[in-house]
Each structure stands twice: as C-alpha cells, then as structure tokens.
Amino acid sequence: MKKTAQLFLIMLFSLSLVFHLLVLLQVIPYVIVWGGRLRTDTDMYRFETVSIIVNLLSLLVLLLKSGMIRWRIRPLFVNGALWAMFALMALNTVGNLYSGNHLERIIFTPLTLVSAILLLVVLLRKD
Numbered sequence: 001m002k003k004t005a006q007l008f009l010i011m012l013f014s015l016s017l018v019f020h021l022l023v024l025l026q027v028i029p030y031v032i033v034w035g036g037r038l039r040t041d042t043d044m045y046r047f048e049t050v051s052i053i054v055n056l057l058s059l060l061v062l063l064l065k066s067g068m069i070r071w072r073i074r075p076l077f078v079n080g081a082l083w084a085m086f087a088l089m090a091l092n093t094v095g096n097l098y099s100g101n102h103l104e105r106i107i108f109t110p111l112t113l114v115s116a117i118l119l120l121v122v123l124l125r126k127d
Helices: 002-024 041-066 075-097 102-124
Strands: none
Touching: 002 041, 002 102, 041 075, 075 102
C-alpha cells in the first residue's frame, strides 16, 4: 500500500509540475489557478515559479522516500519534509474549497485532498 501511494504521489506531482509549466508558458490560462486572484502576467510568473519550485522539491522528497533516488539524507529530514507537504496539501484543499474559480474548486480540491491522504499513508504505514 505504501509503495503504491508513493508511486501515485510521484505521478500526481509530476503531472502538477507539467500543468504549472503549461500555465507559465501561457498554454493554460492563469485565471484558473491561485483562486482566480492573479491579475497580471507578472503576478502569474511569480506565483507559478513558486508552484514549480514547490512541486520540484516535493517530487525530489518523494523520490528520496521511495528509494528511487539514493542520497545521504537523514530519514528525519525526509519525513519532516513529507509532514510539511501534508500540511501544505491540507491547507491547499481548504483554499481550493474557497477558490473564486469553479474549475479549480471541482478539480483541484479532490486532487489536493487525495494527495494529503496519500501522504499520510506514506508517513504512517510501516510496510
């Protein structure tokens, strides 16, 4: 169960990274992200750069936890990062519920909720 959760999270964060790159490249309109609050291209570049960095770091942590990348990093650090990711996904779920964009509410609320649950599985399961 834990390995399946890890693989699914790696897939979700990879897809999220691609999504945010497409927003940054303006293939996807930025009005459907960040609660519909972005008003200018400059805002979009700033916020989407943050999203991309967070997704890259999250993906790196998940790859470390799964053993797909083997670096000498203390498990305490990796688990701490996973707890921070869980908190971020939980807060993101609440934020998406109150988004000004209907599409963001119906698509991203369930995705962040599933991500939070899967992160708990990875953190709490011993198998």
